[in-house]
Amino acid sequence: MEVGIIIAGFIIGILVVLFLVLVHEFGHFLLAKLAKAYVYEFAVGFGPRLFTFKGKETWYSIRLIPLGGYVWIASDKSEPPKGREDLADTIPDERKMDYAKRWKKAFFIISGPVVNFLLAAFIITTTLMASMYKPDDMSFYGQRFSNDSVALKMIQTVDSEYKSEDQTYAITEWNYKLGIYEHSANTDLYDVNQAKAKDYETIVYNFKNEFDLVDWNTLTIEDINEIELSISFKPIDKVSGAFIGTTNEEITVSLKDNPILKEEFIKKITNDKKVSIGITAPYRYFKNTTEAYGYGWKETANQSISLIKGIGQLFTGNFDALSGPVGMANQTANVLDSPTEFFLYFGGISANLFMLNMLPIPPLDGYKFLENAVEAAIRRDLNKKYKYIAYSIGAILFIGIFVLITIKDLIM
Structure with missing residues (x-):
């Protein structure tokens, strides 16, 4: 990520937090005013005052350190702010926080x-x-696929018009073998009776985890060349999460049947020493x-x-x-x-x-x-x-x- 973007993020992030803290303090300020408490000052920031607007009763100030703010209410347990010392003895008890x-x-x-x-x-x-819509919702149905990912390319071998953001397929089964490593998962990934895909985390998390458990640095080229990966998909309605058609209508795609894609996948693993299937969390769409x-x-x-x-x-x-x-x-x-x-x-x-x-x-x-x-x-x-x-x-x-x-x- 570029340094300029990170700096912009830092500045905007600080401004957002500062605004939210001020909103928080305004909540205290509003209730204090409604309760007729005597508010000496509503301050933005801490430290020495840079600017002060003197209202009839309350002073509104901007202070040097922009890391929050506070509401200063009259009390016998604390001293009044600088410049308002002469008011301490004139404020009636019923307007002090101590007596509320x-x-x-x-x-x-x-x-x-x-x-x-x-x-x-x-x-x-x-x-x-x-x-x-809500982006990247781990609890919603289906998946999206990163551009140029192996999962997307495997689907596009049977559906050439499919786009990474279409979110109209859900994984129902996967199998892979890589040297001595082998794992698979089948229809337990979804509820056949309800004909609904489970959420992204249930379907994909273990799949990604299994690949993460592989020590790519210890594998030989021969091991990597032995990789076999197949993934089964079903069409899914991206609003309801319901499968389209019967639960048996699956599309199974295998790298074994796609030597060009398999070669590309092996080359990427060899260079990066890791594998990325490219499955990302779906968007939750609202009716x-x-x-x-x-x-x-x-x-x-x-x-x-x-x-x-x-x-x-x-x-x-x-x-x-x-x-x-x-x-x-x-x-x-x-x-x-x-x-x-x-x-x-x-x-x-x-x-x-x-x-x-x-x-x-x-x-x-x-x-x-x-x-x-x-x-x-x-x-x-x-x-x-x-x-x-x-x-x-x-x-x-x-x-x-x-x-x-x-x-x-x-x-x-």
């Missing part, structure tokens, strides 16, 4: 994450309704905008949950599911040429921020919500020393994870 009722505090705390979730749902549903809208909410929930899965994998030593600034730059660069993919990615980040902030870990909103609930139950504030220790440990934990993920993005 617990239920009001609860709504204020979760308002930021909720706004992120609603924005994610809006972006994702609108994008799906506008495009009427109408109502279906697209409904799926948009499901996708928003799935994107939210994906963060939990990624964090869970940290405990197994797998950091691949999470990305830091460098990883985000690469991912953003990869989707810049597709408006659909870009906005779905944009919405996915917002959904991730919702779930991240709802985790019951200090200093996140989820923990503050839990802390507020505990204090409401025991009818007193928790010990200040405990709070200091909890928030310090939480901050160290997040900094540590952030550093590890950034290192992973740089070296992988």
Whole structure:
């Protein structure tokens, strides 16, 4: 990938995250205003002020470090911002956060994450309704095929008009033999009774995995020359996932019957020391905008949950599911040429921020919500020393994870 595209991805990625963080803070700000709390300042960024618009009550500022923002609400537990010290003694207690009722505090705390979730749902549903498809959906039926791939060429030997993006065939059986390696899979790949192809991951994942298990560097030319590969396909409706025709109407193509293609395939394996069948995840197409809208909410929930899965994998030593600034730059660069993919990615980040902030870990909103609930139950504030220790440990934990993920993005 070109350096310029990666830099553009990094800049756009930072701007996207900054915007989403500001939306999050605006949720807090809006609830604070509705609750008639005294808001000293709504800040974009951290550090010294670069520009300040002084409203009748609230100051709106842009600060030096563009890595988020915050809402500064009057409280007896914290000092007022610089330049507003003279107001501290004039603000009535009922407008300070300390004296707000617990239920009001609860709504204020979760308002930021909720706004992120609603924005994610809006972006994702609108994008799906506008495009009427979701790209690279691992849970949908059928497959697409990379251009110039062996899978596509094998299909084109019997259907010369077939294009890589047509997505109207599904694998029902495959067999291969390569030297001492041999594997196959048959009609267990789909449900004969329902006449539906299973999702991409079920059909293709093991197929690709089997090839990945082969140590290509240890094979001799004689081994590679012995390769035999056959794949059976069935026509499939790309909207419903249902097979077209009876379950016995399969197309079987073998490299053995295509010596020119086999020679080309062997040459590629010999040069690259790996094999690529060229099967990629399908697009999920929608019958109408109502279906697209409904799926948009499901996708928003799935994107939210994906963060939990990624964090869970940290405990197994797998950091691949999470990305830091460098990883985000690469991912953003990869989707810049597709408006659909870009906005779905944009919405996915917002959904991730919702779930991240709802985790019951200090200093996140989820923990503050839990802390507020505990204090409401025991009818007193928790010990200040405990709070200091909890928030310090939480901050160290997040900094540590952030550093590890950034290192992973740089070296992988």
